[in-house]
Amino acid sequence: xxxxxxxxxxxxxxxxxxxxxxxxxxxxxxxxxxxxxxxxxxxxxxxxxxxxxxxxxxxxxxxxxxxxxxxxxxxxxxxxxxxxxxxxxxxxxxxxxxxxxxxxxxxxxxxxxxxxxxxxxxxxxxxxxxxxxxxxxxxxxxxxxxxxxxxxxxxxxxxxxxxxxxxxxxxxxxxxxxxxxxxxxxxxxxxxxxxxxxxxxxxxxxxxxxxxxxxxxxxxxxxxxxxxxxxxxxxxxxxxxxxxxxxx
Amino acid sequence: xxxxxxxxxxxxxxxxxxxxxxxxxxxxxxxxxxxxxxxxxxxxxxxxxxxxxxxxxxxxxxxxxxxxxxxxxxxxxxxxxxxxxxxxxxxxxxxxxxxxxxxxxxxxxxxxxxxxxxxxxxxxxxxxxxxxxxxxxxxxxxxxxxxxxxxxx
Numbered sequence: 001x002x003x004x005x006x007x008x009x010x011x012x013x014x015x016x017x018x019x020x021x022x023x024x025x026x027x028x029x030x031x032x033x034x035x036x037x038x039x040x041x042x043x044x045x046x047x048x049x050x051x052x053x054x055x056x057x058x059x060x061x062x063x064x065x066x067x068x069x070x071x072x073x074x075x076x077x078x079x080x081x082x083x084x085x086x087x088x089x090x091x092x093x094x095x096x097x098x099x100x101x102x103x104x105x106x107x108x109x110x111x112x113x114x115x116x117x118x119x120x121x122x123x124x125x126x127x128x129x130x131x132x133x134x135x136x137x138x139x140x141x142x143x144x145x146x147x148x149x150x151x152x153x154x155x156x157x158x159x160x161x162x163x164x165x166x167x168x169x170x171x172x173x174x175x176x177x178x179x180x181x182x183x184x185x186x187x188x189x190x191x192x193x194x195x196x197x198x199x200x201x202x203x204x205x206x207x208x209x210x211x212x213x214x215x216x217x218x219x220x221x222x223x224x225x226x227x228x229x230x231x232x233x234x235x236x237x238x239x240x241x242x243x244x245x246x247x248x
Numbered sequence: 249x250x251x252x253x254x255x256x257x258x259x260x261x262x263x264x265x266x267x268x269x270x271x272x273x274x275x276x277x278x279x280x281x282x283x284x285x286x287x288x289x290x291x292x293x294x295x296x297x298x299x300x301x302x303x304x305x306x307x308x309x310x311x312x313x314x315x316x317x318x319x320x321x322x323x324x325x326x327x328x329x330x331x332x333x334x335x336x337x338x339x340x341x342x343x344x345x346x347x348x349x350x351x352x353x354x355x356x357x358x359x360x361x362x363x364x365x366x367x368x369x370x371x372x373x374x375x376x377x378x379x380x381x382x383x384x385x386x387x388x389x390x391x392x393x394x395x396x397x398x399x400x401x
Binding site for chain 2: 044122131
């Protein structure tokens with residue numbers, strides 16, 4: 001799988017995982033606090049795993065998250081969508097489905113043995129997340145009090161989903177070839193078909209899923225990213241002389 | 249193997265999980281210890297990739313070795329490998345049962361030994377556990393993920 005596709009996914013996981021964390025305290029129900037706490041934590045861990053599998057050492061991973069310029073970030077638009085619950089559910093479902101599709105391609109092999117080794121470990125963890133969001137899609141779409149609003153939120157999420165498999169804005173170096181049959185357009189199509197099938201089974205309209213991927217924008221095009229980076233880096237900004245980093 | 253290396257192995261076998269009262273060895277997290285050119289190489293596998301106890305585990309490993317030989321270099325490697333509850337030792341299962349956590353293939357209530365234990369949610373207080381409730385005594389039981397493979401993790 002090409003590094004830029006994976007590095008873009010790492011940006012998605014990092015940003016989305018961080019954004020989900022707000023629902024730990026702003027929970028819609030107490031069990032959901034536990035769920036998003038776990039999912040958030042695991043997405044951050046998966047971001048690290050992907051970066052590590054792409055060859056980034058500890059110092060490089062730290063720089064990736066804490067010092068990289070906002071213009072060099074390139075998350076998918078949906079990864080930033082965690083402001084209200086229906087939007088969060090719609091976006092999280094589509095994002096986790098994209099993750100599942102990516103992991104299947106990784107597990108299929110290719111030039112990079114490390115990535116093929118990591119994928120089966122990540123798959124069940126990502127599947128847990130996908131099942132969780134599918135359940136919420138079902139709940140919100142079937143409850144008469146939430147169905148109309150959720151349908152609108154889902155429509156908006158689908159409209160914003162075109163860059164899930166899109167080319168990142170910065171020109172990242174390197175690249176490991178995707179296995180045959182796993183180019184961006186194919187992955188996107190696979191994702192769209194599955195989304196439509198799942199949504200159709202719930203009497204939801206998934207036909208507006210974009211037919212082809214489109215390129216991502218640089219991080220500076222997303223005001224919400226700038227807010228999130230500011231929060232993510234607030235501790236280090238406040239205490240720059242403290243010692244940071246994991247215990248290796 | 250030298251006396252020091254044996255002592256190091258013994259010390260590492262006693263390193264505990266930061267949350268659960270079980271050693272990393274019994275939990276199936278500690279996979280191997282090698283003594284190479286005067287250094288010790290320790291391989292660990294996390295229960296989940298996002299396990300928040302990883303740093304504490306690594307610190308425990310370093311401290312265990314330092315207690316035996318403060319001059320010994322330590323290399324901790326987190327292996328990319330799968331972990332599931334079947335890798336918990338028999339002794340480990342007993343230790344977990346004391347605190348209401350089950351890891352057996354057929355979940356049994358650690359309080360009343362009933363097998364009428366059913367899932368109560370997909371997410372628990374730890375990444376690697378999920379809640380079950382006992383239909384016999386009503387207790388809430390934490391089961392390590394993968395404990396009931398047939399029922400999904």
